[in-house]
Amino acid sequence: xxxxxTERHYESLADRAYHELRDQLILLDIPPGSVINExxxxxxxxxxxxxxxxxxxKLEQDHxxxxxxxxxxxxxxxxxxxxADISELRQVLEPVxxxxxxxxxxxxxxxxxxxxxxxxGAMAQELADGRSLMEYDLEVHRxxxxxxxxxxxxxxxxxxxxxxxxxxxxxxxxxxxVAAHIHEHVDLLRAIVDHDAERAAALAGRHVARFEExxxxxx
Numbered sequence: 001x002x003x004x005x006t007e008r009h010y011e012s013l014a015d016r017a018y019h020e021l022r023d024q025l026i027l028l029d030i031p032p033g034s035v036i037n038e039x040x041x042x043x044x045x046x047x048x049x050x051x052x053x054x055x056x057x058k059l060e061q062d063h064x065x066x067x068x069x070x071x072x073x074x075x076x077x078x079x080x081x082x083x084a085d086i087s088e089l090r091q092v093l094e095p096v097x098x099x100x101x102x103x104x105x106x107x108x109x110x111x112x113x114x115x116x117x118x119x120x121g122a123m124a125q126e127l128a129d130g131r132s133l134m135e136y137d138l139e140v141h142r143x144x145x146x147x148x149x150x151x152x153x154x155x156x157x158x159x160x161x162x163x164x165x166x167x168x169x170x171x172x173x174x175x176x177x178v179a180a181h182i183h184e185h186v187d188l189l190r191a192i193v194d195h196d197a198e199r200a201a202a203l204a205g206r207h208v209a210r211f212e213e214x215x216x217x218x219x
Contacts, residue, residue, distance in 0.1 A: 017055030095201035117189035
C-alpha cells in the first residue's frame with residue numbers, strides 16, 4: 001500500500017489470502033460480479049487452494065464475495081443504493097473511533113498517525129494518482145480504527161469503510177477533488193495525535209458527510 005508505515009504480518013496463509021484478496025476486491029482489481037478462480041488466485045499468491053477457500057469464507061462474511069452451490073464464488077456487485085445505509089452508520093461510529101483514538105492511542109500508534117499526517121501533508125496533490133489516493137485513504141482509516149483500541153468498533157468500521165471504498169472506486173474517474181478529500185485527513189490525524197478528542201470527532205463526522213455528498217454529486 002502507498003506509504004505503509006509498517007510491514008504487514010500474517011497469522012497464517014489463510015489470513016494472507018484474506019487480506020490480499022480483500023484489497024483486490026475493495027479496489028476493484030477483481031471486478032464486481034466476476035467469477036473467483038481459486039486455481040488462478042492460488043498460483044498468483046503462491047499458496048495452496050485450501051487457504052484461498054478459507055480466506056473466501058471470511059470475505060463472504062464481509063459481503064465482498066458470494067458463493068452459489070454448483071455455480072461458484074463471485075465478487076459481489078457494488079450497490080450504490082447502499083451508500084445511505086453505510087454512511088448512516090459511519091456518521092455515528094467514525095467520530096467515536098476518532099475520539100477514542102485521541103484519548104487512548106498507544107504511543108507507537110500515535111507515532112504512526114503523526115508520520116502518516118506528515119506524509120499526506122507533503123504529498124503533491126496534482127501528482128497523486130487515483131489508485132494511490134485510495135490506498136492512502138484505506139491506510140489512514142485502518143490506523144485510526146486500530147488506534148481507537150476497541151476491536152468491535154475496529155471490525156465494524158473496517159467492514160463499512162471497505163464497502164464505502166468500493167463505491168468510491170466505482171465513480172473515482174468522475175470525482176474532481178479526490179486529492180483534497182485525502183488531504184482532509186491531515187487535520188484529523190493531527191487532532192488525534194494532539195489528544196484533542198472533541199476536534200477529532202467533529203472532523204471525522206465532517207469527513208464522512210463530505211464523502212457521501214461528493215459521491216452523490218456524480219451519481
